[in-house]
Amino acid sequence: MKKILAADIGGTNSRFAHFRTDLDSTLELVDTLWLPTDEADSFARLLEQLKSSGFSLPADEADIAVIAVAGPVEKASYCNPPYISWDIDLTGRAVATAFQRAVLINDFVAQAYACRSAVGQSARPILAGEIVAGGTVGVLGAGTALGKAALVPLPSGEFLALPSEGGHGYFPFRSQQEFAFQKFYREKSGKEHITGNLVVSGRGLRYIHWFLTGENVPPEEVTDRFTPASETLAWAAKFYGRVCRDYALAVLARGGLYIAGGVAARTPEIVTHGHFRNEFLDSPTLGHLLSTIPVFLMEDQDSGLWGAAFYGRQIMGKK
Secondary structure (H helix, E strand, O other): OEEEEEEEEOOOEEEEEEEEEOOOOOOEEEEEEEEEHHHOOOHHHHHHHHHHOOOOOOHHHOOEEEEEEOOOEEOOOEEOOOOOOOOEEOOOHHHHOOOOOEEEEEHHHHHHHHOOOHHHHOOEEEEOOOOOOOOOEEEEEEOOOEEEEEEEEOOOOOEEEEEEOHHHOEOOOOOHHHHHHHHHHHHHHOOOOOEHHHHOOHHHHHHHHHHHHOOOOOHHHHHHOOOOOOHHHHHHHHHHHHHHHHHHHHHOOOOOEEEEOHHHHHOOHHHHOHHHHHHHOOOOOOHHHHOOOOEEEEOOOOHHHHHHHHHHHHHHHOO
């Protein structure tokens, strides 16, 4: 029985999981642990906190550690995450000796692999459609920022996840009222470049609500006030539907579009709202195609851990 240490290092929380597998069967989740990312001043320190926590799988006893991180990864070993104050370097002395074998992947690469794990199989249907065998799977989700990835099936029966940093691209505002919101966001935040990361994330909910109501409150208070008639909810749903539509078209997600965790998992009414559906299908040229793409919500907050473990099993299964 092989032991996999999966990690999902995000801007807010760092999640860890202990999985078991014999490589030919499904993954078995043994234990999980969440640690606040900003309470560590380095990745090495985070590993020390994991060790002192009494977690069921010490890092050096794992057959493989797969570490997912919110940022672009270089050579499967280094990342300088844009929303974390420290970097991760698996070749550094303090870290390299902590593992028997380790690999670093982007956090939405992990979410892409999660689509083929137990949490992907149990994902909640949001919009009906038909999965095309061999089609590309699109994966995206907003939390601290907006992550994106694509999953491509290979002739070998394995899967290849393709990373993206598309969340750093400009958000596509359309109407005069939306342009007024863009100007408002720039003035209040001091940020010139209003990207997808800033609009459909938790911080985006704050600014949408502030613009529409004049109330500047934390995102959790915004969602607590949601009602079916909430204008903030309607805007959030419309914006989320827009980024989902554009990404489904960008990767031609005939294998389905999966929304991962974060804002949508905590507040599913954003993606079940009528404005989400209307915006997702709103294309003068390919609306008929979009109507055939099924959309799913992976509500499990640990989906990234399942994806990291799935990838670890795939690596170990190679001869």
